[in-house]
């Protein structure tokens with residue numbers, strides 16, 4: 001039987017990540033002397049973070065204080081976004097803020113703020129510790145305390161259920177990289193608790209396309225390989241989805257393939273996809289190694 005390796009069309013950098021990486025490098029190229037920092041890792045990939053560092057772009061985890069005679073420089077806000085209060089704090093310190101929050105994340109922030117302003121109890125479907133969700137929640141909380149993050153149906157506790165029952169209206173938005181099935185499950189549970197429910201499916205177009213295409217590819221593959229950081233929400237979700245369809249391995253780089261050499265050599269049709277923060281060179285080296293392993297009789 002002829003062996004094959006198929007790469008999904010929507011694998012690797014999404015438009016939000018691409019814009020963040022390219023714009024940050026461009027800022028440095030145009031301002032070689034000015035200090036440039038990014039608050040938090042620009043993307044979940046250590047090679048890219050090291051490349052930025054070599055270019056003189058610092059990754060910081062809290063904003064350093066600028067002293068009166070110093071030039072603070074530029075502080076870049078990554079595609080995940082940041083709470084408005086934090087952006088204001090950075091600007092007040094004297095930094096020029098370049099906000100590279102993805103346009104799709106901005107839309108979720110906007111929708112959550114509108115719902116909170118209108119007096120709805122707001123449910124954000126996502127992971128509470130994820131920076132994108134933290135920023136959406138913080139911005140909505142500027143208008144109401146009734147803002148809750150739910151990642152799973154089990155997180156709708158008795159206490160939250162009674163608040164939902166008492167609310168005039170409940171509004172739902174979703175982290176951009178959620179799985180549609182999880183959003184649907186949570187919406188079904190909320191429907192049973194409230195009379196007025198407004199649901200905004202804010203999963204971004206890039207995530208939907210990537211997940212749908214990977215599902216189709218998995219149906220015709222006896223092995224799926226997901227490439228990308230294990231810290232990345234969208235990459236981890238991809239692997240979770242595909243595990244329910246076919247045998248799936250999640251690796252960060254080609255070196256990790258060494259532990260799966262036997263599985264790869266036995267696979268006839270291999271599908272490959274990658275998360276939104278996986279650079280093309282990482283995907284290319286995985287494809288190269290897969291080809292060698294698949295054709296090697298172990």
Ligand code: SF4
Pocket residue numbers: 014015016017079080102103104105176177204205206207234276
């Ligand atoms: S995954 Fe979607 S929301 Fe997030 S940066 Fe990419 S395009 Fe934007």
